[in-house]
Every structure is written in structure tokens, then in C-alpha cells.
Amino acid sequence: MAIRIVVDEREKNSRVPDLLKLMGVYVDYKQLTIGDYIVSSETVIERKTVYDLLNSVYDGRLFIQCSDIIKHYSKPIIVIEGNLTDLDTREDISSDSRLIVDKLRIAYETLIKLALDFRLPILYTSSVYYTAELLVLLASNQFKSKNAGPLLKKIKKTNPFVTQQLYVLASLPGIGSKVAVRLLEKFHSPRNVLNASIAELARVPGIGNMRAEKIRKILDTCVSPTMNTYTQKKLIMENTDDEDTTTTFSSSSSSNDNSI
Numbered sequence: 001m002a003i004r005i006v007v008d009e010r011e012k013n014s015r016v017p018d019l020l021k022l023m024g025v026y027v028d029y030k031q032l033t034i035g036d037y038i039v040s041s042e043t044v045i046e047r048k049t050v051y052d053l054l055n056s057v058y059d060g061r062l063f064i065q066c067s068d069i070i071k072h073y074s075k076p077i078i079v080i081e082g083n084l085t086d087l088d089t090r091e092d093i094s095s096d097s098r099l100i101v102d103k104l105r106i107a108y109e110t111l112i113k114l115a116l117d118f119r120l121p122i123l124y125t126s127s128v129y130y131t132a133e134l135l136v137l138l139a140s141n142q143f144k145s146k147n148a149g150p151l152l153k154k155i156k157k158t159n160p161f162v163t164q165q166l167y168v169l170a171s172l173p174g175i176g177s178k179v180a181v182r183l184l185e186k187f188h189s190p191r192n193v194l195n196a197s198i199a200e201l202a203r204v205p206g207i208g209n210m211r212a213e214k215i216r217k218i219l220d221t222c223v224s225p226t227m228n229t230y231t232q233k234k235l236i237m238e239n240t241d242d243e244d245t246t247t248t249f250s251s252s253s254s255s256n257d258n259s260i
Helices: 009-014 016-022 050-058 061-072 097-116 128-144 160-170 177-187 190-195 198-202 208-220 229-243
Strands: 004-008 026-030 044-049 077-081 122-125
Touching: 004 009, 004 016, 004 128, 009 016, 009 026, 016 026, 016 128, 044 050, 044 061, 044 128, 050 061, 050 077, 050 097, 061 097, 061 160, 061 177, 077 128, 097 122, 122 128, 160 177, 160 190, 177 190, 198 208
Parallel strands: 004 026, 044 077, 077 122
Antiparallel strands: none
């Protein structure tokens, strides 16, 4: 019996599905609400290149995606494709070294959060070829274990308006998707959260006084009209990364009510 993997339609251009087909896998394209590849009723794979990893942190998608996959699947996996050293595009050691260090730091902090806070297994591959090999092995192991049940689940579509509000809150320092939900439930709107006092913020589970003070400092500190060169270059680099990212949380939350 052939191995079947359900693949999100947005992965078509990644070359991974084509490689899976060459390996004899039956690729079933669907517009997935959660994840990129489903190999069993329990296991979904969220695939990120090292560049996707940073982009999804900048636009707030990653931690919300992680919350979703652990909510709906008992054995989710994050696959990181590529090497973190790929982020170092300097032609010489002195060029934009601080920018590179910042990107590497963000990448490492993100991986730590995925492992410790979300307790997600993280697997690494060096290219699309090895990602395809890994998916085949994962699907084969699930097939051998005779894991029963449909690959697709009925997942209720999230209100895109609410998710955009969660994006705003999740961008605050030290605020993940779970705490963002708590903030929205307590204060009812991002505006109320942004206007909340340190004491009000600190009472939300998962924040505390130190984090509340940091949030208020970020919100209340005035920025000089003239930015230094480093800040300008950093903003330009991050905005360029964001322009390359076309997937939004609303699109990743598209409804899929078909069960197979």
C-alpha cells in the first residue's frame, strides 16, 4: 500500500511535494488550516526554512501556529530547513556584524521557546531533498504502527479579525500566543491592553511585574526624531524580509471542513 501524505497547497512551489512524488508517495493536496504536511491522524509537520523562521517571528505567525498544532495534534513536529549560518550574508567580518548577531540571537531565542515553552520536537534538514526523505520516514513509521484514523480533521476556522488582534498583542516583548489570548480575554481589545497600567498587566497570568514594566517601557518611551544609521538599516532589513512573506495568519486559518 502506497504511503500517503497530505500537503498544503501553498507548499507546491517548495519542490518538496515533487520530490515526494518521485519517491513514490501519493501526494494529496489540500488547503490546510494547520501545518504543512500531515503524515498521520496524530502527526502534523510545520516546515520552516531559516528565513521563514525569522519572518514568522517578525509578523507574529509562528507562536500562534505552534499553539494551533499542539492543540489539534498529539505528535506535532517542527522541521527547520537550512542552516542558521545561512543568515550570515556578510562579505567581510566587519559588515553589519551587529545586524547578523541580532538575527542569530532571535533565531536561537525562538528555537529555545519552541522547545521549552511549547515542548515541540524540532528536526533539522539541510535542504529540500533531506526534508522529503524525512517526511517519507515519518510517514513510513506511522504506517508501520498502523495508526488509524483520518488524516484530515475538522478544524473550526478562527475569526481572522480576532487573530489580527492577537498578532498585535503577540508582538509585545515576552508575550506569546497563550498570554496574548489571556490579555484579549481580560481587556477585550488591543487598545485597552496598550492603555493598561503596570499593575493591571501584572495581574494577567504569565506576565508579572517585570514583564509588565518592560511592556510599559516599550510603549511609553519616546523615540528621537533622528534615528541612528544602525536602527535605519535594521528596519530596512526587517521590512524587506516581511515583503517576501506572503502567508498571513488569516490565510493559514482558512477553513477545511472535509474529513477523509
